[in-house]
Amino acid sequence: MNDLDDIYQELIIDHNRRPRNFGEPAKSTNRAKGHNPLCGDEVEFFIDINENKIINIQFIGIGCAISKGSASMFTEILINKTIKNALQITATFKKMITTHNFTEDLHELDDLSLLSGISSYPARVKCAILSSHTIESAIKNEQNIISTE
Amino acid sequence: MIDSEKIASDFPILKRKINNNNLIYFDNAATSQKPIQVIESITNFYTSTNANIHRGVHTLSMEATNLYDRAKERVAEFINSTDSESIIFTRGTTESINLVAETWGRANLDENSEIVITELEHHSNIVPWQELIKETNSKLKYIPINNDGTLDLSNLDQIINSNTKLVSITHVSNGIGTINNIKNIIKQAKDVGAITLIDAAQSAPHMPIDVNDLECDFLAFSGHKLLAPTGIGVLYGNKKLLEEMPAYQKGGDMILEVTYQKSSWADVPFKFEAGTPNIAGAIGLKSAIEYLMNLSMAEIRNHEIEITEYAYEQMMNINGIEILGPENIDERAGLISFNIPGVHPHDLGTFLDSKGIAIRTGHHCAMPLIKKLGSHSSARASFYIYNTKKEIDKFITEINNSMKYFNHV
Numbered sequence: 001m002n003d004l005d006d007i008y009q010e011l012i013i014d015h016n017r018r019p020r021n022f023g024e025p026a027k028s029t030n031r032a033k034g035h036n037p038l039c040g041d042e043v044e045f046f047i048d049i050n051e052n053k054i055i056n057i058q059f060i061g062i063g064c065a066i067s068k069g070s071a072s073m074f075t076e077i078l079i080n081k082t083i084k085n086a087l088q089i090t091a092t093f094k095k096m097i098t099t100h101n102f103t104e105d106l107h108e109l110d111d112l113s114l115l116s117g118i119s120s121y122p123a124r125v126k127c128a129i130l131s132s133h134t135i136e137s138a139i140k141n142e143q144n145i146i147s148t149e
Numbered sequence: 150m151i152d153s154e155k156i157a158s159d160f161p162i163l164k165r166k167i168n169n170n171n172l173i174y175f176d177n178a179a180t181s182q183k184p185i186q187v188i189e190s191i192t193n194f195y196t197s198t199n200a201n202i203h204r205g206v207h208t209l210s211m212e213a214t215n216l217y218d219r220a221k222e223r224v225a226e227f228i229n230s231t232d233s234e235s236i237i238f239t240r241g242t243t244e245s246i247n248l249v250a251e252t253w254g255r256a257n258l259d260e261n262s263e264i265v266i267t268e269l270e271h272h273s274n275i276v277p278w279q280e281l282i283k284e285t286n287s288k289l290k291y292i293p294i295n296n297d298g299t300l301d302l303s304n305l306d307q308i309i310n311s312n313t314k315l316v317s318i319t320h321v322s323n324g325i326g327t328i329n330n331i332k333n334i335i336k337q338a339k340d341v342g343a344i345t346l347i348d349a350a351q352s353a354p355h356m357p358i359d360v361n362d363l364e365c366d367f368l369a370f371s372g373h374k375l376l377a378p379t380g381i382g383v384l385y386g387n388k389k390l391l392e393e394m395p396a397y398q399k400g401g402d403m404i405l406e407v408t409y410q411k412s413s414w415a416d417v418p419f420k421f422e423a424g425t426p427n428i429a430g431a432i433g434l435k436s437a438i439e440y441l442m443n444l445s446m447a448e449i450r451n452h453e454i455e456i457t458e459y460a461y462e463q464m465m466n467i468n469g470i471e472i473l474g475p476e477n478i479d480e481r482a483g484l485i486s487f488n489i490p491g492v493h494p495h496d497l498g499t500f501l502d503s504k505g506i507a508i509r510t511g512h513h514c515a516m517p518l519i520k521k522l523g524s525h526s527s528a529r530a531s532f533y534i535y536n537t538k539k540e541i542d543k544f545i546t547e548i549n550n551s552m553k554y555f556n557h558v
């Protein structure tokens with residue numbers, strides 16, 4: 001079962017079963033919706049930004065273990081980060097997911113680096129990318145719904 | 150009786166290992182695998198007969214033409230049409246439906262016309278009509294479905310009325326497997342003078358089709374879902390209608406006479422087959438249909454009833470499972486669309502793939518249907534002649550394992 005455990009790390013399954021920071025907060029300065037029309041996954045992020053810093057980040061949505069697990073992990077990692085730092089993290093994450101044998105330093109990604117195995121599952125890359133796209137859109141406060149297609 | 154293990158030995162791909170497991174192929178509604186007989190018919194054509202058709206006097210061209218024409222005869226026989234000139238070769242169901250929309254549709258619809266389809270349709274029997282009604286200012290109406298995914302026919306005589314010009318319905322739903330009682334609907338359509346089109350993409354591979362008995366005007370299906378290669382499909386059409394219809398694509402092979410000023414069209418069906426057709430595909434289709442007819446379509450349906458019932462009963466024992474579509478096997482083709490608690494269809498698909506089992510996950514090109522049934526996506530297992538009860542046993546075991554895997558932490 002080695003292959004499978006490569007993408008479904010214990011921690012991802014745990015985040016999928018018990019998503020952290022799940023639910024719509026009373027207050028947020030920024031929000032964005034994301035949608036993967038091909039598989040029906042939907043996610044919405046709510047971010048509270050104060051003086052260029054993320055002071056709260058939560059999400060709601062439905063999706064597979066990869067999309068839900070990564071959304072949940074993102075909320076843990078991005079909290080208390082500056083906007084600049086957060087956008088760096090989403091950019092590095094995207095590179096990691098879409099590059100085979102990515103060798104750059106994944107230190108800043110923290111637990112999210114566990115998702116690197118997905119780069120060998122092209123059919124699942126979009127599941128992982130949905131959160132990072134949507135978070136970027138929320139930070140930039142774009143009004144359109146993000147789509148992976 | 151169908152001996153599925155013996156049949157499986159005709160399919161070289163079924164010997165493949167996927168992630169160190171024997172391949173169990175349950176994605177037949179998307180496309181079927183190909184037996185060696187079909188593969189060889191194509192190789193043989195290219196090895197010894199290849200030539201263009203209907204234009205050469207040389208031996209190879211005459212042989213190729215003969216094979217191509219015989220392919221049409223086989224198709225006619227397969228759907229019990231008396232006339233092989235009613236058979237048009239296309240790229241597949243999608244092109245067959247688009248052909249009708251762009252030729253018959255454009256010529257016959259106006260702002261008073263209504264097209265009737267159902268809420269069960271594949272996107273390829275929705276989108277061409279959505280576009281056509283924009284061009285012609287006509288209307289598109291839907292026959293609704295009940296919660297169990299069968300058609301709600303209670304208002305049929307209002308939906309199909311004197312404004313109805315075309316009724317285009319799927320025989321079997323690719324999303325959830327419902328078999329529609331098309332004969333009754335065709336009859337209602339005929340009573341108001343409407344033209345009928347049957348999307349047989351999911352039925353022609355799995356059960357007997359008789360256009361003579363159905364009395365539909367058009368019937369469309371794809372070769373690749375019934376053992377033939379991709380890129381070849383069929384549009385059956387009522388000959389009289391075909392003769393009245395404008396041509397489809399224009400160019401070589403479909404003309405009678407061309408001057409620098411104007412051209413006249415060849416007879417049906419060549420009027421609709423511009424350019425060099427998929428000759429090897431047609432020959433592959435001929436071989437595929439011979440393979441199926443040799444097994445008997447009625448026997449194929451019986452085999453699928455048997456394994457689908459077998460799978461359905463065991464799946465119903467899975468705690469919390471939701472199975473979409475009708476319960477009654479007489480109303481269900483060899484296809485089970487389902488969701489299990491705690492495991493998203495995508496994750497189930499990846500999990501089963503790691504065990505060598507291929508299923509489809511997502512919306513199965515029937516987005517509005519899956520939404521209407523209250524889901525965002527589903528997992529779909531679809532069966533064919535080479536699938537066995539043993540494979541279903543393994544499938545059930547691995548579904549149970551997936552629930553443990555994704556819920557263990």
Ligand SMILES: Cc1ncc(COP(=O)(O)O)c(C=O)c1O
Pocket residue numbers: 178179240241242243244271273274319321322323348350351371514
């Ligand atoms: C019911 C139905 N109609 C139409 C199609 C389209 O067939 P093709 O992609 O071969 O044109 C399919 C294929 O999935 C189908 O299942």
